[in-house]
Amino acid sequence: MNYQNILIAKEHNIATIIINRPDKLNALNKVTIQELHHAFSVLETHHDVRAIIISGSGEKAFVAGADIAEFAEFSVEEGIQLSAQGQETLFNFVENLRVPVIAAINGFALGGGLELAMACHIRVASDNAKMGLPEVSLGVIPGYGGTQRLPQLIGKGRALEMILSAAMISAEEGYRVGLVNHITKPDELLDFCYEIAQKIIKNSPAAIAMAIHAVNANFREGENGYETEIKSFGKCFGTVDFKEGTKAFLEKRKAVFTGE
Structure with a gap:
């Protein structure tokens, strides 16, 4: 465009x-x-x-x-x-x-x-x-x-x-x-x-997106921000970024995040 x-x-x-x-x-x-x-x-x-x-x-x-x-x-x-x-x-x-x-x-x-x-x-x-x-x-x-x-x-x-x-x-x-x-x-x-x-940008794009969603939930009518945080926290465990981040930490190296 x-x-x-x-x-x-x-x-x-x-x-x-x-x-x-x-x-x-x-x-x-x-x-x-x-x-x-x-x-x-x-x-x-x-x-x-x-x-x-x-x-x-x-x-x-x-x-x-x-x-x-x-x-x-x-x-x-x-x-x-x-x-x-x-x-x-x-x-x-x-x-x-x-x-x-x-x-x-x-x-x-x-x-x-x-x-x-x-x-x-x-x-x-x-x-x-x-x-x-x-x-x-x-x-x-x-x-x-x-x-x-x-x-x-x-x-x-x-x-x-x-x-x-x-x-x-x-x-x-x-x-x-x-x-x-x-x-x-x-x-x-x-x-x-x-x-x-x-x-x-050094951090996990997947986790950043989840964090934005969870913080915004506190200001949405009828939405329980704590519940949204719990669900978003759990979803992070299913991402490639989480596996890479924890593996890099244990291996004492910098993580290479893809946002997946």
Whole structure:
């Protein structure tokens, strides 16, 4: 597929996706959401891709929100469909991806941009990043999972203050409240994320996928996370990776994992 709005590169089992709409501060429109879905879908099937980094082009923004012009005239039903399709196509899809995704937040991450970062498994921000969910200032609420994931990450009270005030917070504040894992200088951001990815790809892809599934289970309605962990733990024993990992440990050598 030829992409209009994203760029993809692969190196040493790590893929990098760059949202490439710098003139729009990398805002998410329908085309970009569909392209991201396709890219993540394809990369997940590539056995040589064991971690994915996503960032925005330019120096100003990761993603500065959704493309408001696309939905300014929507009806109630169209709004419901927009939110439901977006969550299924991209945000929930990324959260449940078998391959770990690292958000490299380079500048503004607002509205749908912060929601995309929160759907990723790990978040790293440059020290000039600004993050927020300003939707109520437009007469709407976050619709791509923001009202759910932000409280999960930083707590209900802080999340409500951010959402209801439509305020932006700095990278430092984001780190303090647990919204981002690390802060770096802008010119070190991608390299830092790459270092995290390199640590991840040394481990079993099969076990990593199971771990993501088990952690996410704690936040699913009606699902017992402990039960999911027990079943996922057991499934690991049937994988080639488990046999290789334990054998390598006993033989005092580095394991060579295949993800099987």
